[in-house]
Amino acid sequence: MGILQKLHALPAWIRWPLYALIGIFLLTVVQSISGTDRLTQVSTSREMLRWAVPIFLAGLGGLFSERAGVVNIGLEGMLILGMWFGAWGSIEYGAWWGLVIGMAGGGLGGLLHAIATVTFQVDHIISGVAINILAPAIARYLSDEIWASPTTSPRTSSVGDLDVPFIAGGSIFGWESPDVLLEIGKAEWWFVSDVADLARGLLRGTHWVAIIAVLLVPATTWLIWRTRFGLRLRIAGENPAAGEAQGINIVRYKYVAVIISGALAGLGGAFISTELSGLFQGGNSAGRGFIGLAALIFGNWRPGGVLAGALLFGYVFGLDLKDLDGTASHALLLVNTVVLGAVLVWALKRRRTTDAVLAGILGSAAFVWWLSADAVPSWWSNILPYVLVLLVLVFFSQRLRAPAKLGEPYRKGS
Amino acid sequence: MMRRLLLASAAPVGAFALTLVISSITLWAFGSNPFSAYGDMLSHAAKLETQVDILNRATPLYLSAVAAAIGFRMNLFNIGVEGQYLFAFLIAAQVGSMLALPQLLHIPLIMITAMAVGGAYAGIAGILKVTRGVNEVISTIMLNAIAISGVIAWLQQRWQADQAQFTSTTLGTNPIDESGLFPHINGLLEIFTRDIAQGKELTGLLLVAIAVGLGYHFLLTRMRFGFDLRASGLNPFAARAGGIPPKRMVVAAMFLSGAIAGLIGMVELADTAKFPPDPIKGLGFAGIAVALLGRNNPFAMVLSALLFAFLDISAGILQNTEAATKEIVNIMQGIVLLAAVIAYGVSKRVQEREEARFTAEALAETEPSGVTS
Numbered sequence: 001m002g003i004l005q006k007l008h009a010l011p012a013w014i015r016w017p018l019y020a021l022i023g024i025f026l027l028t029v030v031q032s033i034s035g036t037d038r039l040t041q042v043s044t045s046r047e048m049l050r051w052a053v054p055i056f057l058a059g060l061g062g063l064f065s066e067r068a069g070v071v072n073i074g075l076e077g078m079l080i081l082g083m084w085f086g087a088w089g090s091i092e093y094g095a096w097w098g099l100v101i102g103m104a105g106g107g108l109g110g111l112l113h114a115i116a117t118v119t120f121q122v123d124h125i126i127s128g129v130a131i132n133i134l135a136p137a138i139a140r141y142l143s144d145e146i147w148a149s150p151t152t153s154p155r156t157s158s159v160g161d162l163d164v165p166f167i168a169g170g171s172i173f174g175w176e177s178p179d180v181l182l183e184i185g186k187a188e189w190w191f192v193s194d195v196a197d198l199a200r201g202l203l204r205g206t207h208w209v210a211i212i213a214v215l216l217v218p219a220t221t222w223l224i225w226r227t228r229f230g231l232r233l234r235i236a237g238e239n240p241a242a243g244e245a246q247g248i249n250i251v252r253y254k255y256v257a258v259i260i261s262g263a264l265a266g267l268g269g270a271f272i273s274t275e276l277s278g279l280f281q282g283g284n285s286a287g288r289g290f291i292g293l294a295a296l297i298f299g300n301w302r303p304g305g306v307l308a309g310a311l312l313f314g315y316v317f318g319l320d321l322k323d324l325d326g327t328a329s330h331a332l333l334l335v336n337t338v339v340l341g342a343v344l345v346w347a348l349k350r351r352r353t354t355d356a357v358l359a360g361i362l363g364s365a366a367f368v369w370w371l372s373a374d375a376v377p378s379w380w381s382n383i384l385p386y387v388l389v390l391l392v393l394v395f396f397s398q399r400l401r402a403p404a405k406l407g408e409p410y411r412k413g414s
Numbered sequence: 415m416m417r418r419l420l421l422a423s424a425a426p427v428g429a430f431a432l433t434l435v436i437s438s439i440t441l442w443a444f445g446s447n448p449f450s451a452y453g454d455m456l457s458h459a460a461k462l463e464t465q466v467d468i469l470n471r472a473t474p475l476y477l478s479a480v481a482a483a484i485g486f487r488m489n490l491f492n493i494g495v496e497g498q499y500l501f502a503f504l505i506a507a508q509v510g511s512m513l514a515l516p517q518l519l520h521i522p523l524i525m526i527t528a529m530a531v532g533g534a535y536a537g538i539a540g541i542l543k544v545t546r547g548v549n550e551v552i553s554t555i556m557l558n559a560i561a562i563s564g565v566i567a568w569l570q571q572r573w574q575a576d577q578a579q580f581t582s583t584t585l586g587t588n589p590i591d592e593s594g595l596f597p598h599i600n601g602l603l604e605i606f607t608r609d610i611a612q613g614k615e616l617t618g619l620l621l622v623a624i625a626v627g628l629g630y631h632f633l634l635t636r637m638r639f640g641f642d643l644r645a646s647g648l649n650p651f652a653a654r655a656g657g658i659p660p661k662r663m664v665v666a667a668m669f670l671s672g673a674i675a676g677l678i679g680m681v682e683l684a685d686t687a688k689f690p691p692d693p694i695k696g697l698g699f700a701g702i703a704v705a706l707l708g709r710n711n712p713f714a715m716v717l718s719a720l721l722f723a724f725l726d727i728s729a730g731i732l733q734n735t736e737a738a739t740k741e742i743v744n745i746m747q748g749i750v751l752l753a754a755v756i757a758y759g760v761s762k763r764v765q766e767r768e769e770a771r772f773t774a775e776a777l778a779e780t781e782p783s784g785v786t787s
Contacts, residue, residue: 073493073551112752115756116752116755116756116759120756120759120760121759121763122755122756122758122759123755125491125551126706126755127752127755129491129493129699129702129703129706130703130706130748130751130752130755131752132699133699133700133702133703133747133748133751134745134748134749134751134752135748136744137741137744137745137747137748138745138748140741140744141440141739141741141742141744141745144739144740144741145444145739150741287555287559290552290555290556293552294552294556297549297552354545377568379563379564379565379567379568380564382563382564382567383559383560383563383564383565386556386557386559386560386564387556387560389552389556390542390548390553390556390557390560393542393546393548393549393552393553394542394546394548395546397546397547397548397549398546398547
């Protein structure tokens with residue numbers, strides 16, 4: 001039994017933190033060699049979380065829809081609807097209502113997608129493309145009508161954030177608790193302080209929506225794999241004809257799933273406008289609906305996997321934002337080298353020649369680049385997240401399992 | 415036959431009617447008079463100069479639609495037309511500016527460069543699909559982002575025309591010599607109309623777009639490759655059993671789609687003579703909409719390209735007369751698209767039901783004779 005199998009045998013609550021620690025260890029080692037300290041700074045993990053939350057929410061939305069067999073590339077459009085409606089609700093009725101109304105806006109997009117794909121059996125991609133074209137137009141029009149500017153809104157209010165007490169110095173009833181992670185981070189112990197810094201970025205000034213998002217992982221797992229509702233939802237995606245034979249109203253489950261999908265993407269959008277930017281701004285979605293879809297595929301259509309994918313993509317996005325001189329992205333090249341080296345070893349063991357050759361070439365290229373330069377140009381750090389998505393798909397697409405009837409039109413009684 | 419034609423046209427007409435209803439309600443709800451808005455749009459479009467504008471916009475939209483349609487015909491979703499055309503536009507503009515050739519060589523060379531770049535960039539997605547199983551929807555979306563926010567931004571900076579002062583007129587790549595610019599065809603239009611005023615120029619690429627449309631039509635109806643393309647889209651398993659290599663078809667279709675996408679930017683290039691700092695964006699996504707609205711049909715896509723171009727150009731007049739918020743035209747584009755794809759779904763179902771009934775009737779008629787024999 002190899003190490004990988006042993007790792008897989010561990011329970012999830014040990015396995016995932018262990019993976020995270022291995023990842024941080026790699027970052028620390030690379031950082032020591034490369035001479036940058038940005039890879040494990042407090043601000044880096046804070047930015048990572050800020051980017052990851054909407055990506056994760058969109059990806060989780062995709063999970064609901066795709067588990068029920070409906071491909072949803074309209075997530076980007078639903079996220080944009082959520083951005084607009086969230087901002088509008090926040091301005092009109094207050095911060096929490098903003099989130100709710102943002103979800104409703106995204107859910108409306110989901111309803112549209114469900115009507116087109118489930119009732120009228122329009123091709124799922126085509127309907128998604130149509131929604132992605134319609135949604136920004138709606139947002140622009142409504143902005144122009146209500147705020148007299150097609151691209152920006154007035155300031156919105158935010159539901160705020162939380163400093164976790166005792167660990168990250170949050171206060172309880174006015175009493176300021178100790179900031180343990182700050183002290184450990186200051187001590188500059190190799191690796192330990194790096195872990196503390198990254199953890200502090202996640203636990204201090206944590207947006208309430210981020211906390212809700214993380215709680216959605218176990219909630220979704222329970223809902224989809226442990227309840228009757230979830231079982232039926234999955235039947236709609238795996239074998240609708242069998243579900244129908246058991247008397248399940250497949251159409252209704254698909255509708256509910258796609259509307260939830262839109263609502264989650266809408267929450268992600270509302271988070272962007274009300275919590276991150278503090279206003280609605282056209283184009284601020286930055287394609288995070290699409291990236292969410294990539295996180296969904298990366299996560300093999302599982303909530304924990306989607307979160308991992310969102311954090312990974314969020315890390316690269318967040319790092320890019322803080323990396324003005326390109327040294328941190330340069331250090332990432334070495335991380336790429338190591339990871340691709342690991343893929344190479346794994347592929348050789350499995351006798352997957354193409355994978356091995358590909359990993360070898362890409363890994364050496366990253367290494368040579370790392371050796372020959374001190375910093376990478378800004379355009380490279382801009383495209384790195386998207387390159388990462390492509391790379392992940394290149395190596396893992398064939399190992400993933402999508403719901404069996406994903407994207408196939410379902411017609412009752414056939 | 416007549417019935418089928420009626421049924422086929424009922425869907426888009428119904429979709430358009432629904433669009434008018436919804437957008438009228440929207441306009442009315444926000445305190446604008448829909449009829450004065452439509453009136454302004456129509457009277458504006460009745461002017462010859464506006465029609466030139468519409469044709470100039472419809473040309474790249476149509477090219478973009480054909481590019482998307484080539485993929486759609488075999489169930490390949492090339493969402494990356496946007497990145498492909500901008501990338502091709504930039505490279506072709508740069509290559510064109512470095513050459514000094516006679517017109518008959520210069521123009522084709524620039525266009526071939528654009529097609530090669532667009533095709534190659536789209537081809538990446540095709541190759542990733544057949545060799546690594548990467549879904550082309552995601553990969554083309556990522557390639558869009560890589561091209562637009564990364565590679566183009568970088569090359570734009572590198573190839574910035576080397577003038578000392580950065581003003582809006584000097585920004586962009588070095589200008590191309592007159593010999594590399596596709597000539598306008600005002601003369602051709604003026605045979606039928608009065609002289610075009612306001613210095614408007616009808617793009618010569620209109621002829622290229624017509625040729626591309628006809629080529630697409632003949633490809634689908636008269637050529638082996640077009641047949642293979644449609645067969646692979648209709649039934650990939652049957653196509654494979656019939657000896658059509660599926661992997662090669664995917665890569666070829668993506669390449670062709672990207673090559674046509676490469677031509678989109680040529681319309682703007684003929685006008686600006688360089689890759690401007692802020693080129694027209696969004697034509698790739700709009701082209702997808704035009705293709706879907708026109709059901710990938712070379713002739714129906716002409717109408718939908720003209721409709722989208724008319725709506726695009728109408729935004730300006732709405733802003734001038736303040737009859738309505740100009741974004742209404744984008745909403746109309748989105749609604750007409752969504753309504754049309756739904757209407758097509760319905761009409762396909764009606765058609766299938768009719769065929770089933772027809773077959774059942776025909777069988778019922780022949781059955782007695784079968785029993786007696």
